[in-house]
Amino acid sequence: MALKYFKEKKVASFFFSTVDHACVVLLKDDLEALGHHVFFFEVNREGLFDTQELITKINHQQHLGHESFINFTYINNETGIVWPLSLALKIKEETNAFLHVDAVQLVGKISNWNHLSPVLDAYTFSGHKFGALKGVGFSFVKNDLKFSPLLVGGNQQLGLRPGTENVIGIYSLKLALEDIKEHFSATELLEAKNEIESKLINLIGTKGEVVGFHSPERNLNTIFLVLHGQKAEILSAKFDLQKVDLSTGSACSSGIIKENRILMSMGYSFDDSRSSLRFSFSPLMKKSEAQKYFEKIESVFKGILH
16 A cells, blocks of 8 residues: 555555554554655553544544555454454544554454454455464455555466465465354353453462453453563473463563563553463363363462462
8 A cells, every 4th residue: 555655656644553563563664765654553551542532643644635544453462452343433434544454363262253344444364363374364355445566577366466376275264264163152262261361360369460451352362461570481481391382472582582562562561571471272262171271370370479
């Protein structure tokens, strides 16, 4: 879209949140090199933003004659906090700006994951997030959407990109979506997550907290913890010994644990941002599995929290 605006000699204003995925946030320099403007809207401790304030800023840029593009992260990939589509629809209605929905974390993560609104301009999904092969994804876009491809030289996919299509990867999308549709139970997954989370909260007491616990809407499979005073890399190693996969929520480079950008954007301290653990459960997890998961988590936490 930025390249299309550039070729048309138009200036565009791109609106991203401070908790968007890095693949969006890091576009800033390239977008500005094309002559566009990039604005970041902030979130509070619960991962929520001021909708009306954002609408005002978008309308101001449009009054200046700028095209406007908003990236709307439906479900945050680290916190599991959900921004309902009703907010996106309100922004679209009051600004008529181009609104792209980051739906990468959507499939099998909330009860109505397969209900989308045709009013919004585009949705993007990534296959490996719901069981398809890595390296393949898809987008829904309006039929009349025009943009300039970044890769040229072929007419594949209606001229949107050159190169042989990954047929096996595409077929894996179909199989994974059918599997989720057939076996996913929002009620079962929520009950399993709630059982684990409630026991975790009792276990850690005042020595930690669940990120976004008081947010109005969260997904069904993510528990993101901050454990005050603990080192994420040490905890991660202990869980590895228990054969429990998780994410520390922090980036590692040459053995140095860096701060977590998402947590710091939500108002957490530098130290807390390096003391986080994220559990992401399968969309097909059953309530009967919850106790087994918790026992493994408990066996690690008991040795460090008491």
